[in-house]
Amino acid sequence: MSGINMFVCMLLLSVAAVAEGQRFKGFRKFYRGQDENAKMLRTVFDEQWFVQKLDHFNGADSREWKQRYFVNGNFYKPGGPVFLMIGGEGPANLAWMQTGTWLTYAEKMGALCFMLEHRFYGKSHPTDDLSTDSLRFLSSRQALADLAHFRVITADQRGLSESKWVAFGGSYPGSLAAWFRLKYPHLVHASVATSAPVHATVNFPEYLEVVRHSLASENTECPLLVEQASDSLVKRLKDPETYGNITKDFNLCSKLQIQTEMDSAYFLETLAGNFMDVVQYNEDNRAFAGGRGTNITIKVLCGLMADTSLGDPYARYAAVAKLMMDTFSIKCLDARYTEYLSDMTNTSWEGAAAGGGRQWVYQTCTEFGFYQSTDSPNQPFTGFPLTYQVKQCAEFYNVSAQQIAEAVLQTNEYYGGYDIRSSRIVFPNGSIDPWHALGITEDITSSLPAVFIKGTAHCANMYPARSEDPPQLAQARVHVSVFLQQWLKE
Template sequence: MKGVLMVFLVMVGSTLGIGRTRSGHSTALRPPPLPEGVHLPQEKWFTQTLDHFSPTDIRTWQQRYFINDTFYKPQGPVLLLIGGEGPANPEWMVTAMPLEYAKNLSGCLLQLEHRFYGKSHPTEDASVENLAYLSSEQALADLATFTEAMKKHLGLTTNKWIAIGGSYPGSLAAWYRLKYPHLVDGAVAVSAPILAQLNFKEYLEVVRDSLATVGEDCNVAISIAHHELHILLQQESGWNIISKQFRLCSPLDGHNKKDVANLFSMLTENVEDIVQYNRDNRAFEGVKGTNITIETVCEIMRNKTLGSPYIRYATLNSLLLDVEEEKCLDHTYRSMVKEMQSMDWKDSVGGRSWMYQTCTEFGFYQSSDSRQQPFGNEFPVEFFVQQCQDIFGPRFTENLVLSGIKRTNTLYGGRDLKVTRVVFINGAIDPWHALGITTDLSTSAPAIYINGTAHCAIMYPASPSDPQQLLQARKQVLKLIQQWLQQ
């Protein structure tokens, strides 16, 4: 692949996006069915530096990447997809928005997996000592090292790079442009939380607003359900009712505050996940339950024939358990912590890796502390901070978490970051827009705010049901990229 090429850096996070996974739930996704005659690219390995910030540490490790040059033509761009907080999924190499850009621009696709996720294991395990090498700074340096190496390996001597990312990788896209402007000439940051924040109580406020697009009585029913559950918690007979109605794997102990907080958080997460990924066309990745939407939630919660609001809430929980083919809901805090404490790569440690990053860099804890939401107040921010200590050790205190958040915002600038040739794209339904950029920073750092769309909607394959504003946004982004390449 010789000659002058323009290189696109596309950062793609896991479809789980940023947030909490269901306890006992693997973060791995089943591969989707491929179109006839289409094959996934083979995995390749790149020798990466372990610690980019210690010149005397020469240790290396193998980082996974993929390549698809089906549509590449000489002088065309190279799109480099970078994984986020989950396994790099090569489905992005054969479908979805990145592939459409490759077709339009005669480009080659590359995908690099994020360190400490998927099969990219820099260390022998995910111990706290080894997780010290996991950070957004190291990830950005991985991108820089990979970029320079690919220039030589692919024969790229003069080229332009455009970073594109969705979710946490959307943040990385903007920060890559900020920190390595000599390597990347523009960035597309989709659904990117730019501001690190301990108590992300605004998340549930956006969930409330999104549910209200169907009807405020939906929020009212959820609020009553939580009130009814709170009443049931006052007596042991109520614990038994909750255990049965919500199909808990073990009896609820109402005296165990951590179990209660974890249960309420998980039940709220049922709604959070549906809202965050509402109508996002994730079916191409093999994700279950993509036809369950905000309308589904509200249809159940408003259906008085099902019984009282908490019974309707239990019906929603059962629906999701059935979709995920789970017999019961493991609500215990101990079980969740035990899963997160596993350091073995054979186990699903993606959740542990992301939890570590929230404890050391971002916070992002979706608490129930706001009074402007219908999900009660059973899981305050302290509940999440305590997880940092219980999973990683006593030194991971609130002060340590706050120090890491302050450092992140100092490094990257929070919402006051100074960048050019970066476009920020957010959906009104997506709760993560509350920590993103939704208005223009400048003429060279515009924002696109799409009504009626959820998390990373612009990244997914087009659908006949896509709103007109989403269709226009895709065209607008492509036009911006083309303009940047001419500068």
């Protein structure tokens, strides 16, 4: 996720602007760029609003707010199931109301489809600002209670109380889909929890270990070259005389200033994020939803890193950064931690990080951790250890390292982590995706099956099918469909 890394592929995928993407370090972004069809789609799928409770766990608090949702009834057949797409750490993306695997299933099964935006993201604003005091109402538990209340009231109002509801989600919303079935089994009949990191952990160095393995799957020399480049850059950062050249090499917006360890860690993580993003979404189909950069794959990056005509590994590393900036029309790279800190501590809904950055990092600090550090020797990067990630929680929200650890422990105690106990939940994951390390990749029981897809990336099975999809991805979609059809008969 780049900064405190983690923006995701939820099925209510985020729509993060490129300018913000340079400083927003969350569940690695699903795609960078606004949905070009958003205006057109809004005329087809009108915004609707659901009156929601602010605090589901305090009966004395009667405050309410309006939560955004969308409906697609094109495939609904009376008596059919109801599909609920769960929103995550970004605005609802209307492209998913028009296409995607879940709609293929809906057409086959005659389902009515809802997409509910997550509280505190997109236009779903429960509070007047994003102050830390306001963000105490942002949690997965409150989000699940939102889903439950939406499901109960909507079913009653639309005559759907006897219908079987199925939850869908990818990445963090994938976890929510699993937990919705776990915590509210009387309300949701089954769930598809794609690329769901169900196990919370403060330190997540395994993420970069999978990145290394995924790079090596293309070229065994690739992660070694990346490591040499990263080490070379770290060595240069120790000498202020090199800052001018580094500024030019990486086309920084202002001359590099390294005054604290946070400054260097932020810069190093930003550059590593180029590889992390590409690996997480390697060869996916996000272009259908307006995503750019789908032509930048592991093969492309490793090809650049192996190109000796560009110079030494350090120069090739800079070439990768240039390619990414050119691809996303970024004029220069803002690698200033001080600017990121300023953005992330802006509590206004108009702030630069209000699109999801400030909210999601708060959730990592108070529930999940998920910090993709360089603390493991079995990965190619250097310079952004756990201490750097944890310190951001203190600077942004006054949350200490001990509080993070306690929060992560509570999350696993509440949901069960890897040891989830429920039924009728399917867990698709891709082997290329670093997040599979925190997911379910082997069957727990026959009613809690895993669909592990070799050679595919984050949430790949959720995208619309295309001719170039590998056969194992096409088969995975079929497996999920079979499970759903079987469970809807139960």
